[in-house]
Amino acid sequence: MIALQGPYRTRPVRFLHIAEHGGWRIKVYGIRFRERDGPEEPDPHIVALAKQAVLPHLPQPAITDVRYGLGFLVVHQGQDRNWLLLDWWYDREILKQRLLSSPIATPSAITPAEPDLMACTWELAVHSFERQAWIDTVLNNPDGADVDAYLRQRLNTDV
Numbered sequence: 001m002i003a004l005q006g007p008y009r010t011r012p013v014r015f016l017h018i019a020e021h022g023g024w025r026i027k028v029y030g031i032r033f034r035e036r037d038g039p040e041e042p043d044p045h046i047v048a049l050a051k052q053a054v055l056p057h058l059p060q061p062a063i064t065d066v067r068y069g070l071g072f073l074v075v076h077q078g079q080d081r082n083w084l085l086l087d088w089w090y091d092r093e094i095l096k097q098r099l100l101s102s103p104i105a106t107p108s109a110i111t112p113a114e115p116d117l118m119a120c121t122w123e124l125a126v127h128s129f130e131r132q133a134w135i136d137t138v139l140n141n142p143d144g145a146d147v148d149a150y151l152r153q154r155l156n157t158d159v
Contacts (some may be wrong), residue, residue: 012040015154021055023062042077124157
């Protein structure tokens with residue numbers, strides 16, 4: 001039997017802001033491991049480092065026949081590492097992703113994550129929410145794709 005570290009504990013998932021970079025509009029979310037009454041959002045310094053490190057990975061130009069200049073970034077200040085998940089919409093209903101991480105003690109030492117990793121249980125809540133927001137506002141919107149409505153859809157919950 002696999003030995004787990006302990007029972008699942010919820011973590012706050014908070015929409016932080018929209019980041020703009022090279023024609024891209026990226027929803028930025030924060031998740032933070034916390035003990036008792038600690039802060040709900042990642043350290044602002046870690047968020048700034050994350051944006052500086054990952055947003056340049058977005059392809060250019062932002063808007064093409066298969067790119068919409070839209071996506072989301074999850075900055076997860078975890079228990080063991082900081083996780084940075086940059087996802088963007090591609091070719092109508094596909095997500096592309098860059099996954100990076102850094103040690104808790106040295107958050108500026110950002111490197112690509114192992115190639116087989118995708119997301120943890122807390123980060124998957126953001127992916128699930130963003131999937132539904134994309135379907136509702138872009139793919140299945142009776143009035144046509146509404147990217148501004150997509151950007152207004154924001155997750156704030158504990159998962």
